[in-house]
Amino acid sequence: MGKRIGIEVSLAVSEAVKLANTDVIAAYPITPQTHIVEHLSELVADGSLDAAYIPVESEHSAMSSCIGSSAAGARTFTATSSQGLALMNEMIYIAPILRTPIVLAIANRALSAPINIWNDHSDIMSVRDAGWISLFAENGQEALDLTLLAFRIGEDPAVSLPVNVNLDGFTLSHFIEPIIIPDQQEVDKFLPPYKPSLQLDIKNPISIGLLGGPECYTESRKAADDILEASVPVIKKAFDEFDKVFGRKYQVVETYCIEDAETVIVLMGSIAETAMTTVDELRAEGKKVGLVRIRLWRPFPRTELLAALSKAKNVAVVDRHVVLGSDTSAVGMEIKSLLYGSQLNPKVTNYVLGLGGRDVTREEFRYIFDQAASGEAQVRCEIVGVYE
Amino acid sequence: MRAADVPFEKVTAKNFPKGPDSLAPGHRACQGCGEVLALRLLLKSLGTEFIAVSATGCMEVCTGPFPQSAWRMPWIHVAFENAAAVASGVEAATHVLRRKGRGYDQRIPVVAVAGDGGTADIGLQALSGALERYHENFVYVCLDNEAYMNTGIQRSSSTPFGANTTTSPVGSHSKGQYTWKKNMPAIAAAHGVPYVATANPAFHLDLMNKIRRAVAIKGPAYLHVYAPCPTGWRMKPELAIESGKLAVATRIFPLYEVIDGNYVINRKVDNPTPISEYFKIQGRFRHLKEDDISTITNRVNQDYERLVALSERFPV
Ligand SMILES: Cc1ncc(C[n+]2csc(CCOP(=O)(O)OP(=O)(O)O)c2C)c(N)n1
Numbered sequence: 228m229g230k231r232i233g234i235e236v237s238l239a240v241s242e243a244v245k246l247a248n249t250d251v252i253a254a255y256p257i258t259p260q261t262h263i264v265e266h267l268s269e270l271v272a273d274g275s276l277d278a279a280y281i282p283v284e285s286e287h288s289a290m291s292s293c294i295g296s297s298a299a300g301a302r303t304f305t306a307t308s309s310q311g312l313a314l315m316n317e318m319i320y321i322a323p324i325l326r327t328p329i330v331l332a333i334a335n336r337a338l339s340a341p342i343n344i345w346n347d348h349s350d351i352m353s354v355r356d357a358g359w360i361s362l363f364a365e366n367g368q369e370a371l372d373l374t375l376l377a378f379r380i381g382e383d384p385a386v387s388l389p390v391n392v393n394l395d396g397f398t399l400s401h402f403i404e405p406i407i408i409p410d411q412q413e414v415d416k417f418l419p420p421y422k423p424s425l426q427l428d429i430k431n432p433i434s435i436g437l438l439g440g441p442e443c444y445t446e447s448r449k450a451a452d453d454i455l456e457a458s459v460p461v462i463k464k465a466f467d468e469f470d471k472v473f474g475r476k477y478q479v480v481e482t483y484c485i486e487d488a489e490t491v492i493v494l495m496g497s498i499a500e501t502a503m504t505t506v507d508e509l510r511a512e513g514k515k516v517g518l519v520r521i522r523l524w525r526p527f528p529r530t531e532l533l534a535a536l537s538k539a540k541n542v543a544v545v546d547r548h549v550v551l552g553s554d555t556s557a558v559g560m561e562i563k564s565l566l567y568g569s570q571l572n573p574k575v576t577n578y579v580l581g582l583g584g585r586d587v588t589r590e591e592f593r594y595i596f597d598q599a600a601s602g603e604a605q606v607r608c609e610i611v612g613v614y615e
Numbered sequence: 616m617r618a619a620d621v622p623f624e625k626v627t628a629k630n631f632p633k634g635p636d637s638l639a640p641g642h643r644a645c646q647g648c649g650e651v652l653a654l655r656l657l658l659k660s661l662g663t664e665f666i667a668v669s670a671t672g673c674m675e676v677c678t679g680p681f682p683q684s685a686w687r688m689p690w691i692h693v694a695f696e697n698a699a700a701v702a703s704g705v706e707a708a709t710h711v712l713r714r715k716g717r718g719y720d721q722r723i724p725v726v727a728v729a730g731d732g733g734t735a736d737i738g739l740q741a742l743s744g745a746l747e748r749y750h751e752n753f754v755y756v757c758l759d760n761e762a763y764m765n766t767g768i769q770r771s772s773s774t775p776f777g778a779n780t781t782t783s784p785v786g787s788h789s790k791g792q793y794t795w796k797k798n799m800p801a802i803a804a805a806h807g808v809p810y811v812a813t814a815n816p817a818f819h820l821d822l823m824n825k826i827r828r829a830v831a832i833k834g835p836a837y838l839h840v841y842a843p844c845p846t847g848w849r850m851k852p853e854l855a856i857e858s859g860k861l862a863v864a865t866r867i868f869p870l871y872e873v874i875d876g877n878y879v880i881n882r883k884v885d886n887p888t889p890i891s892e893y894f895k896i897q898g899r900f901r902h903l904k905e906d907d908i909s910t911i912t913n914r915v916n917q918d919y920e921r922l923v924a925l926s927e928r929f930p931v
Pocket residue numbers: 650671672673674695696729730731732733734758760761762763764765766771
């Protein structure tokens with residue numbers, strides 16, 4: 228059944244790592260990820276988690292150590308934010324190709340410059356194409372649950388890929404919420420011990436990370452893409468089984484009031500809560516509005532999104548990151564490319580808000596719903612809430 | 616137990632490891648490569664019951680074009696600058712899994728191998744972190760061919776003063792490398808690790824025993840290995856061993872160990888061979904004049920004397 232307690236979301240993520248019986252944690256502190264790794268250090272220090280905590284000297288080494296430990300057959304976790312993820316970048320691209328099912332929690336934070344410790348999604352978007360499975364949490368319970376799910380999905384022999392769990396820095400990571408901490412027996416039922424199909428082993432020596440020339444590099448990329456695609460049913464099955472064990476049902480795409488909605492906002496992360504409140508208000512005023520929240524960002528859930536958007540006349544995509552020099556931002560691009568060539572032909576507009584910790588308000592969502600439903604054409608993605 | 620007292624099975628001419636090489640033949644190193652010779656001897660000394668971690672560089676590239684691999688033990692290569700960090704993760708994993716009864720039912724040494732560029736320059740931070748964290752079964756081997764050979768003989772901080780490389784070229788305003796070789800073994804020793812040693816494939820038994828000792832000792836160990844590179848040094852391929860012998864005889868590359876912070880010089884050189892003998896066989900030093908060579912000789916002798924003083928003040 229688990230126990231419902233008031234706990235800071237970062238600590239709940241650490242509790243999930245503990246419940247998963249993680250073997251190795253290699254991490255480097257950065258705001259707003261710090262509480263996750265501090266709590267894990269405590270759990271290891273007081274013996275409640277039997278793991279090696281490697282206090283590495285950088286995020287680059289954190290992910291390097293994680294790749295090594297995962298290749299050696301250990302269940303492996305790390306966490307970071309912003310500049311830390313940027314410093315990891317080289318390793319982020321290597322981990323999926325070496326099939327190391329590391330779990331990475333990202334307390335999302337803006338990228339420098341200017342240096343800014345607050346929330347947006349520019350960090351995760353910088354590794355969008357690397358081949359990780361990527362999940363976005365809306366609230367604390369989900370942050371904990373997705374962390375457990377990340378191990379289960381990534382370590383599935385058919386997948387064997389790293390998974391990142393995104394939780395908005397501060398606005399989610401530092402909030403104290405009522406969260407059900409599952410029982411150990413439940414977790415053990417859901418998450419079997421990690422059994423890699425291949426690993427560094429003196430009885431069966433293999434070479435990992437060989438040079439791949441023009442005769443096989445293309446195939447390695449194709450394989451990575453195919454495996455990511457093939458992970459979709461595994462992810463859905465894991466969500467189903469999670470429901471069976473814990474009684475909480477997740478979908479790859481979450482919808483709110485879309486049945487008869489004419490104008491629908493698409494977004495990711497914790498701002499969905501503000502967006503839902505706005506939907507409630509507008510509904511009370513008789514407006515046909517709805518919300519679609521992407522939980523599974525990579526691999527991109529095409530089928531589910533097409534179904535969710537099938538009735539909308541206006542689709543407003545809200546990004547937390549600006550793709551500089553482009554007309555469209557990251558989620559916006561994805562939705563436009565999904566709809567182009569489909570049977571659907573809604574008006575699609577794209578907005579960016581909440582950069583570097585700027586508050587995201589109901590007024591802004593009202594504005595976006597209005598704009599999206601207006602006859603006005605949009606040429607470029609609009610950054611909302613810019614001070615004059 | 617003092618690191619100096621840790622027992623290990625000595626390699627001798629009679630007790631030379633039998634069986635196939637741990638590094639399989641057929642790799643693509645250049646003819647006469649002293650770096651791959653050093654690697655082969657190191658691996659032969661260890662057998663196959665350990666995990667190897669490679670940094671990007673000549674040795675990684677020439678031993679592992681997919682789907683072939685010359686490595687007969689479990690091996691992983693991730694990138695250029697992070698062999699020490701990858702090895703840290705592997706080492707930690709073997710510990711935990713062993714403790715939890717999920718594999719690795721014996722102590723598994725983890726041996727990271729990198730070039731001088733991957734060690735003294737871009738990999739220095741990761742190495743420092745690994746040494747400082749004191750991983751028990753961690754051995755780091757720097758194969759020092761004194762430049763970035765894999766990318767075409769660019770200088771590194773381990774390139775000796777005066778050497779001609781593609782990024783420290785000789786010109787009307789340049790005598791080649793204008794900085795002194797970074798003292799990597801001293802930097803490693805400054806971490807207070809139990810074992811640091813220099814080695815050289817021209818002294819193969821010494822080299823093979825040093826890796827055995829490094830593996831036997833609990834705690835991080837660092838081996839700095841002279842790795843003559845005929846291609847990059849503009850040297851005849853048959854002269855790698857000759858250059859190794861001269862490097863020691865001239866005091867350019869002294870053979871020594873730092874065990875628990877105490878020093879021992881393995882080959883004392885009381886009457887050094889003139890450095891010009893060493894330079895003569897390598898095209899990279901061809902441009903150096905008499906006064907350059909005497910400047911270098913003074914510095915080399917100074918460094919050697921410091922080592923002698925350390926070995927007298929802090930003997931093993
Ligand atoms: C981050 C990064 N920078 C640069 C390179 C290019 N690179 C690959 S190997 C190498 C030089 C290797 O030199 P060294 O470590 O001395 O090994 P050697 O090839 O000489 O044995 C360089 C610069 C790289 N692979 N990764």
